[in-house]
Amino acid sequence: MDNANMKLTLKVWRQKNAQTPGKFETYKAEAISPDMSFLEMLDVVNESLTVAGQEPIHFDHDCREGICGMCSLYINGRPHGPKRAITTCQLHMRSFEDGQTITIEPWRAAPFPVLKDLAVDRSAFDRIQQAGGYISVNTGGVPDANEIAIPKVIADEAFNSATCIGCGACVAACKNASAMLFVSAKITQLGLLPQGQPERYRRAQTMVAQMDEEGFGNCTNTGACEAECPKEITLTNIATMNNDYFSAKLFRQEEVHEVQHGE
Amino acid sequence: MTLDAKVPEGPLADKWSKHKFNLKLVNPANKRKYDIIVVGTGLAGASAAASLAELGYNVKAFCFQDSPRRAHSIAAQGGINAAKNYRNDGDSVYRLFYDTIKGGDYRAREGNVYRLAENSVHIIDQCVAQGVPFAREYGGMLDNRSFGGAQVSRTFYARGQTGQQLLLGAYSALNRQIHEGKVKMYTRTEMLDVVVVDGKAQGIITRNLKTGEIDTHTGHAVLLCTGGYGNVFYLSTNAIGSNVTAAWRAHKRGAYFANPCYTQIHPTCIPVTGTHQSKLTLMSESLRNDGRVWAPKTVETAEKLRKGQLKASDIKEEDRDYFLERKYPAFGNLVPRDVASRNAKEMADEHRGVGASGFAVFLDFADAIKRLGEETVRAKYGNLFDMYIQITDENPYKQPMRIYPAVHYTMGGLWVDYNLQTTIPGLYCLGEANFSDHGANRLGASALMQGLSDGYFVIPYTLGDYLATIGPKPIDASHPAFAKTKEDTIAHINKLLALKGNKTVVEYHRELGHIMWEYCGMARTAEGLTKAKGMIAELKADFWKNAIVTGENEEINAALERAGRVADFIELGELMVDDALMRAESCGGHFRLESQTPEGEALRDDENFAFVAAWEFMGENQPERLNKEELVFENVKLTQRSYK
Numbered sequence: 001m002d003n004a005n006m007k008l009t010l011k012v013w014r015q016k017n018a019q020t021p022g023k024f025e026t027y028k029a030e031a032i033s034p035d036m037s038f039l040e041m042l043d044v045v046n047e048s049l050t051v052a053g054q055e056p057i058h059f060d061h062d063c064r065e066g067i068c069g070m071c072s073l074y075i076n077g078r079p080h081g082p083k084r085a086i087t088t089c090q091l092h093m094r095s096f097e098d099g100q101t102i103t104i105e106p107w108r109a110a111p112f113p114v115l116k117d118l119a120v121d122r123s124a125f126d127r128i129q130q131a132g133g134y135i136s137v138n139t140g141g142v143p144d145a146n147e148i149a150i151p152k153v154i155a156d157e158a159f160n161s162a163t164c165i166g167c168g169a170c171v172a173a174c175k176n177a178s179a180m181l182f183v184s185a186k187i188t189q190l191g192l193l194p195q196g197q198p199e200r201y202r203r204a205q206t207m208v209a210q211m212d213e214e215g216f217g218n219c220t221n222t223g224a225c226e227a228e229c230p231k232e233i234t235l236t237n238i239a240t241m242n243n244d245y246f247s248a249k250l251f252r253q254e255e256v257h258e259v260q261h262g263e
Numbered sequence: 264m265t266l267d268a269k270v271p272e273g274p275l276a277d278k279w280s281k282h283k284f285n286l287k288l289v290n291p292a293n294k295r296k297y298d299i300i301v302v303g304t305g306l307a308g309a310s311a312a313a314s315l316a317e318l319g320y321n322v323k324a325f326c327f328q329d330s331p332r333r334a335h336s337i338a339a340q341g342g343i344n345a346a347k348n349y350r351n352d353g354d355s356v357y358r359l360f361y362d363t364i365k366g367g368d369y370r371a372r373e374g375n376v377y378r379l380a381e382n383s384v385h386i387i388d389q390c391v392a393q394g395v396p397f398a399r400e401y402g403g404m405l406d407n408r409s410f411g412g413a414q415v416s417r418t419f420y421a422r423g424q425t426g427q428q429l430l431l432g433a434y435s436a437l438n439r440q441i442h443e444g445k446v447k448m449y450t451r452t453e454m455l456d457v458v459v460v461d462g463k464a465q466g467i468i469t470r471n472l473k474t475g476e477i478d479t480h481t482g483h484a485v486l487l488c489t490g491g492y493g494n495v496f497y498l499s500t501n502a503i504g505s506n507v508t509a510a511w512r513a514h515k516r517g518a519y520f521a522n523p524c525y526t527q528i529h530p531t532c533i534p535v536t537g538t539h540q541s542k543l544t545l546m547s548e549s550l551r552n553d554g555r556v557w558a559p560k561t562v563e564t565a566e567k568l569r570k571g572q573l574k575a576s577d578i579k580e581e582d583r584d585y586f587l588e589r590k591y592p593a594f595g596n597l598v599p600r601d602v603a604s605r606n607a608k609e610m611a612d613e614h615r616g617v618g619a620s621g622f623a624v625f626l627d628f629a630d631a632i633k634r635l636g637e638e639t640v641r642a643k644y645g646n647l648f649d650m651y652i653q654i655t656d657e658n659p660y661k662q663p664m665r666i667y668p669a670v671h672y673t674m675g676g677l678w679v680d681y682n683l684q685t686t687i688p689g690l691y692c693l694g695e696a697n698f699s700d701h702g703a704n705r706l707g708a709s710a711l712m713q714g715l716s717d718g719y720f721v722i723p724y725t726l727g728d729y730l731a732t733i734g735p736k737p738i739d740a741s742h743p744a745f746a747k748t749k750e751d752t753i754a755h756i757n758k759l760l761a762l763k764g765n766k767t768v769v770e771y772h773r774e775l776g777h778i779m780w781e782y783c784g785m786a787r788t789a790e791g792l793t794k795a796k797g798m799i800a801e802l803k804a805d806f807w808k809n810a811i812v813t814g815e816n817e818e819i820n821a822a823l824e825r826a827g828r829v830a831d832f833i834e835l836g837e838l839m840v841d842d843a844l845m846r847a848e849s850c851g852g853h854f855r856l857e858s859q860t861p862e863g864e865a866l867r868d869d870e871n872f873a874f875v876a877a878w879e880f881m882g883e884n885q886p887e888r889l890n891k892e893e894l895v896f897e898n899v900k901l902t903q904r905s906y907k
Binding site: 004016017033035036037039040043044047050051053054055056058060061062063064065066067068069070086090092094115116119121122123125126129130131132133134135136137138139140142143144145146148149150151152155156158159162163165166189190193195196 | 310313314317328329330331332333335337338347349385387388389390391392393394396397398399400401402403404405421422424427428431434435436438439441442448450473500502503504536537539540541542544545650653654656719720723765767769770811813814818819821822
């Protein structure tokens with residue numbers, strides 16, 4: 001049933017831990033089927049390394065259905081590899097040629113230190129969300145869901161921003177290691193919804209401040225983040241974030257809402 | 264030990280509110296004196312951690328992923344049920360309760376299921392308030408769709424990513440509490456044991472997955488929210504990391520494991536294509552709203568399809584067997600998951616299956632595309648279709664999808680009472696990791712419901728009752744039980760690291776999965792299960808002799824993590840087989856060939872098996888002891904489930 005006859009050469013970044021410098025090692029990947037996902041191809045390589053008494057290549061992965069956002073491979077110079085709008089786990093070997101050499105690296109960004117081999121520490125993303133990426137509501141005592149009418153176009157737009165999986169491809173793709181696409185997606189989602197209004201401007205300020213503190217760079221409007229985002233989050237999110245951020249900075253707090261929601 | 268489920272007396276509709284009033288409260292000023300450990304940060308864990316922290320408790324939350332946002336709840340696609348009756352189509356709390364009890368083949372507790380249905384309406388309100396972008400209609404009201412096993416439209420959804428949106432909602436509530444300093448979050452940290460002091464759970468032992476450090480954490484109570492164990496089958500729809508380790512180690516410390524053989528097989532997964540496969544991908548059940556399931560009428564046609572001599576579109580209407588619509592006209596393609604799965608397997612068994620392997624049937628959208636237009640179908644299911652294209656390289660807008668059943672959700676888990684407490688006082692279990700609400704079968708859109716019901720709306724009340732009883736005295740980490748449990752954990756890790764054989768842990772996992780699927784999967788016999796028992800025992804012995812575990816403890820070591828989990832899966836597999844062997848009846852997706860109706864439908868045996876099987880660990884390599892919780896039905900009449 002398996003048509004496992006592809007042979008590939010892999011150049012893989014190996015790094016023991018954050019303190020040790022890393023380097024590329026070359027491996028052969030054999031008996032690869034075009035139906036395998038990229039991660040399954042690495043599984044096969046790891047099985048043979050293990051049997052040969054060598055240490056398997058470490059990489060982050062979990063759901064393997066394109067939604068958990070854990071996989072983070074930089075393949076032939078692109079986050080998540082050559083195809084548009086997918087994660088690494090949804091990339092299949094049929095996207096490569098037999099005999100091809102593939103270079104695999106971890107995300108490269110100062111706020112994402114390498115933990116081991118291809119795995120990086122993305123906890124900076126969590127800290128940004130913790131700075132304000134939420135609506136402050138306690139469990140219980142909330143109104144009936146249909147008491148908050150939300151136009152379908154707004155709900156759909158909020159959903160589009162909410163689909164961000166926090167993988168960090170936007171940061172990896174950006175020459176400035178900017179996290180603006182990630183941060184703006186949450187700001188936009190919550191800022192669009194009526195429930196998100198009370199904290200809208202405060203949220204933009206606290207999240208942007210945390211983003212800066214983590215050491216992410218600024219946006220250059222190059223659009224690499226949008227091009228490489230597996231969930232097709234758009235640059236307009238960044239525009240929305242800037243709008244909310246500057247509104248909050250330029251006006252006194254009580255004026256902000258009037259400016260935004262008045263005429 | 265008598266199993267006291269603690270389901271309150273009185274009329275069904277009053278049980279929960281009466282119980283809430285009767286539960287003891289913790290004084291607000293005292294809440295900050297209690298430390299609560301929450302293991303796992305999926306829907307159940309994140310919602311519980313956030314809600315308890317909001318109340319004022321100090322929470323320590325743990326997950327093995329790099330962020331709580333990666334928990335496998337994120338992958339749920341279709342939706343979440345709520346008895347809102349926004350549609351005016353006759354839905355009610357009682358109807359959701361009734362559908363769930365019936366769908367679970369009368370192997371769940373009435374009281375728990377009713378409470379779940381009651382809480383369902385609050386869950387939707389809560390999530391909307393958090394900013395979860397559910398699908399809306401043009402008038403601004405929430406949209407619904409229908410799901411298998413129900414004749415009303417009660418499923419709320421966020422495109423095909425409902426689990427993601429609900430989890431991100433719970434994650435944001437959790438983040439808020441982390442920011443407030445009420446939750447201390449430990450990521451990349453795996454729980455390896457529970458510490459039991461004088462019969463009560465008072466802490467856990469963890470391994471830091473970055474440094475290998477083995478740590479002890481104390482708490483007045485421990486909540487396990489660690490998800491299901493479907494990966495015992497190797498191939499399943501679960502994330503690769505999903506495992507049973509925390510629950511299994513708790514079981515070995517005294518928590519009973521209930522109904523381990525209850526595994527839900529989901530009917531609409533992308534079929535297996537080769538041995539390299541690491542997981543199976545689900546196609547949301549919502550697709551059955553518009554997709555029609557069929558197989559060729561004859562074996563000859565099926566054979567030509569398998570060989571690629573014919574395409575699905577070449578098959579004339581009269582040569583197709585829309586078997587679900589034919590056999591179950593009232594529910595058609597929306598029959599519950601166990602019925603749909605069993606019928607697909609029947610097609611394969613009759614050699615009418617399609618795809619290269621013959622283990623698939625078609626899910627066809629041609630009619631829906633004709634009726635609604637491709638654009639509408641794309642708007643409803645686009646992301647699912649895209650995923651199908653990525654994986655199979657086939658276009659479901661042109662050719663029907665190929666689907667086949669796969670292991671999805673486990674209804675068994677740690678036994679808990681109505682308060683979600685296990686048989687170890689102070690140890691609680693929430694969400695998929697417990698056994699309580701689904702019975703022998705889980706209807707669609709009810710997993711998300713249970714995770715959030717437990718986390719947001721049950722545990723915040725029931726935990727207080729226990730905490731008020733034990734009092735806010737600090738937990739003493741110098742008790743010898745802490746040191747002893749830590750030593751045991753280190754010894755277990757060293758035993759694994761000493762395995763320098765010739766076979767990888769993944770190979771053992773794959774073999775275990777084959778045994779489980781073949782003999783303890785969709786169809787079972789006493790003979791097959793007996794055979795499986797022997798095979799697992801051999802596999803286990805071989806594992807502890809010939810497995811390879813590379814690397815050391817003091818570093819990131821995925822091989823070590825996997826080895827520990829597979830070792831636990833092997834032990835769980837033994838118990839699942841014992842449980843399945845004991846249960847000589849068919850119920851839910853658990854089809855005992857010896858127990859079927861003349862029409863070939865699953866035949867329950869209520870006289871002998873209307874109980875929860877709660878297994879008690881009796882020591883290494885000892886047979887476990889069976890304890891029974893008889894199920895009492897005061898409100899529903901046990902009838903043969905029929906969807907005809």
